[in-house]
Amino acid sequence: MATLLNLIAPVGALLSGALAQTGVETNLTTYMYPDSNITAASVYSVNGSKVAPKGADILTVGVIGDYGWAGWQPSPDDFCLKVLPYLESLGVHSPNEVRNDCDPGDKQYIINATQMQMDTSAYVGQICAMKNCSAFISVGDNFYDSGVDFTTAGILRFEQAWVTMYQQGVFDYAPWYQCLGNHDVVPGQSGVDFQTKVAPLYDDRWYFGTKGLPYYTYDLTGSDWSATFVVVDSDCFLSSYQKNTSVYYNSYTQACHSTRQEQLDFLSSTFSNSTAEWKFLQLHHPYRSAATNETDLEPLMDIVVAHKATVMNGHDHCMGHFYSNDTNFILSGAAGYPQAGDCNNGTAPGPYAKFLGANSLSAANGFVTMDISKNVINVEYYLRDMTFDGGDLYSVVYDLDPSYNFQITQHSC
Numbered sequence: 178m179a180t181l182l183n184l185i186a187p188v189g190a191l192l193s194g195a196l197a198q199t200g201v202e203t204n205l206t207t208y209m210y211p212d213s214n215i216t217a218a219s220v221y222s223v224n225g226s227k228v229a230p231k232g233a234d235i236l237t238v239g240v241i242g243d244y245g246w247a248g249w250q251p252s253p254d255d256f257c258l259k260v261l262p263y264l265e266s267l268g269v270h271s272p273n274e275v276r277n278d279c280d281p282g283d284k285q286y287i288i289n290a291t292q293m294q295m296d297t298s299a300y301v302g303q304i305c306a307m308k309n310c311s312a313f314i315s316v317g318d319n320f321y322d323s324g325v326d327f328t329t330a331g332i333l334r335f336e337q338a339w340v341t342m343y344q345q346g347v348f349d350y351a352p353w354y355q356c357l358g359n360h361d362v363v364p365g366q367s368g369v370d371f372q373t374k375v376a377p378l379y380d381d382r383w384y385f386g387t388k389g390l391p392y393y394t395y396d397l398t399g400s401d402w403s404a405t406f407v408v409v410d411s412d413c414f415l416s417s418y419q420k421n422t423s424v425y426y427n428s429y430t431q432a433c434h435s436t437r438q439e440q441l442d443f444l445s446s447t448f449s450n451s452t453a454e455w456k457f458l459q460l461h462h463p464y465r466s467a468a469t470n471e472t473d474l475e476p477l478m479d480i481v482v483a484h485k486a487t488v489m490n491g492h493d494h495c496m497g498h499f500y501s502n503d504t505n506f507i508l509s510g511a512a513g514y515p516q517a518g519d520c521n522n523g524t525a526p527g528p529y530a531k532f533l534g535a536n537s538l539s540a541a542n543g544f545v546t547m548d549i550s551k552n553v554i555n556v557e558y559y560l561r562d563m564t565f566d567g568g569d570l571y572s573v574v575y576d577l578d579p580s581y582n583f584q585i586t587q588h589s590c
């Protein structure tokens with residue numbers, strides 16, 4: 178595991194000679210390490226993040242989302258309930274991070290949520306040891322409640338909620354193909370820069386493409402098959418985030434909303450250029466959901482439908498399988514604090530909802546695995562038996578077996 182400090186020193190020394198050979202494709206001059214002349218782009222591709230192994234007949238990957246709770250420090254009640262409304266009454270606007278860290282629901286969940294993230298990380302490690310997962314595919318919300326940026330507080334959160342949370346066994350080597358969620362963009366550009374440009378240098382398991390952008394593509398390559406993944410930042414597509422009252426309204430989301438056509442073009446051109454058997458769109462928000470169908474994502478979905486691709490998303494804090502528009506939607510948003518309401522308390526709102534990992538009282542923690550091979554992708558939903566001293570928040574009789582599975586056999590085009 179590379180740390181930022183031990184990377185910067187040798188890279189600085191190597192810089193002039195090494196850069197020519199490193200294949201840095203784009204100048205990312207927007208990010209500059211403090212007190213140095215080293216741009217993120219300069220060091221970005223020197224060695225790069227880990228990637229999944231190539232050449233397997235069957236490659237297993239884990240799909241995981243909505244996990245990053247550990248270490249979150251909410252704003253205190255005194256501030257949230259008294260000072261914040263008083264400031265607002267005077268027309269003093271508090272920063273979005275500060276407002277967001279007052280979220281009353283999230284404040285109520287934090288103790289349980291942290292424990293659930295820890296228990297679920299152990300469960301994911303156990304299943305992945307059994308199944309030999311080679312990589313993790315993240316669908317975002319990496320750091321509640323207000324993301325991380327390049328500050329001491331951000332670094333501490335990065336360590337607590339991810340670096341040390343996912344360790345040992347498969348976690349020691351498997352790369353995480355990362356994605357941004359709504360919580361990740363609350364700090365704006367500085368938060369996005371930390372996750373897309375700094376984190377890959379901080380820890381080589383954290384993968385965010387090769388250009389330091391919030392959208393990117395990667396391929397997984399087997400012995401006789403390949404799969405093309407496109408990651409986009411769905412935060413840029415939601416019109417609700419463009420309201421000036423939204424905690425997600427900042428210069429980053431404004432800019433990427435106005436340039437969202439770039440992400441559409443990137444998705445379209447990457448899918449068109451790819452001859453892979455399998456194509457995936459990896460993003461945070463759901464187009465098909467048991468809670469809220471984000472119709473603003475329609476332009477992305479037109480491209481998905483045209484290429485017979487599969488969608489992986491999070492945001493709803495539960496696990497689900499939806500089939501609509503001849504497309505599979507894999508929801509894996511349950512690696513942190515699961516919420517039954519996000520899966521309509523377990524009741525399918527229509528025949529498009531094939532599976533919901535919830536009941537009338539609670540939703541399960543867990544994640545999804547995909548066993549990818551030439552002719553079939555086996556998709557398995559692992560739901561954790563949530564026993565605790567004095568009860569069971571979600572009962573699964575034998576949770577080392579998947580609670581649900583389905584197969585994708587229709588190749589992409």
Ligand SMILES: *[C@@H]1O[C@H](CO)[C@@H](O)[C@H](O)[C@H]1NC(C)=O
Pocket residue numbers: 202203204
């Ligand atoms: C990268 O930056 C250097 C120095 O500012 C400049 O000379 C070069 O043209 C830039 N390359 C690209 C591809 O923009």
Ligand SMILES: *[C@@H]1O[C@H](CO)[C@@H](O)[C@H](O)[C@H]1NC(C)=O
Pocket residue numbers: 212213214
């Ligand atoms: C940054 O570059 C400038 C101009 O090349 C140079 O004078 C300065 O010493 C450099 N600073 C560091 C920290 O290397």
Ligand SMILES: *[C@@H]1O[C@H](CO)[C@@H](O)[C@H](O)[C@H]1NC(C)=O
Pocket residue numbers: 179184187188223224
């Ligand atoms: C890059 O990898 C090589 C070979 O593993 C290693 O010797 C070198 O120290 C690494 N460079 C950095 C900057 O981590």
Ligand SMILES: *[C@@H]1O[C@H](CO)[C@@H](O)[C@H](O)[C@H]1NC(C)=O
Pocket residue numbers: 230232233234235236309311
């Ligand atoms: C796990 O899967 C990878 C990729 O197919 C393979 O290289 C490796 O040998 C497998 N490990 C075990 C223990 O089966």
Ligand SMILES: *[C@@H]1O[C@H](CO)[C@@H](O)[C@H](O)[C@H]1NC(C)=O
Pocket residue numbers: 285286289565
């Ligand atoms: C937290 O977990 C306990 C069981 O440990 C449960 O009884 C309680 O309802 C949970 N609280 C919340 C807010 O989820």
Ligand SMILES: *[C@@H]1O[C@H](CO)[C@@H](O)[C@H](O)[C@H]1NC(C)=O
Pocket residue numbers: 421422
């Ligand atoms: C938000 O937008 C509304 C109408 O679009 C405007 O009246 C208001 O002044 C704006 N508030 C801020 C803080 O910019």
Ligand SMILES: *[C@@H]1O[C@H](CO)[C@@H](O)[C@H](O)[C@H]1NC(C)=O
Pocket residue numbers: 443446447450
């Ligand atoms: C797709 O291929 C065209 C033609 O080779 C190329 O210009 C374009 O950059 C490629 N798009 C992507 C996203 O790789």
Ligand SMILES: *[C@@H]1O[C@H](CO)[C@@H](O)[C@H](O)[C@H]1NC(C)=O
Pocket residue numbers: 465466468469470501527529
């Ligand atoms: C969400 O989409 C599905 C599939 O098209 C549809 O059946 C359902 O009614 C939609 N839900 C809402 C609340 O619009």
Ligand SMILES: *[C@@H]1O[C@H](CO)[C@@H](O)[C@H](O)[C@H]1NC(C)=O
Pocket residue numbers: 475478479482501502
């Ligand atoms: C999905 O199907 C619905 C009707 O069932 C249609 O209104 C919508 O435009 C379709 N979306 C896409 C992306 O094809």
Ligand SMILES: *[C@@H]1O[C@H](CO)[C@@H](O)[C@H](O)[C@H]1NC(C)=O
Pocket residue numbers: 517518521522537
């Ligand atoms: C789910 O159940 C809770 C608690 O019983 C209730 O408040 C909520 O309205 C239900 N939500 C849905 C979508 O049915």
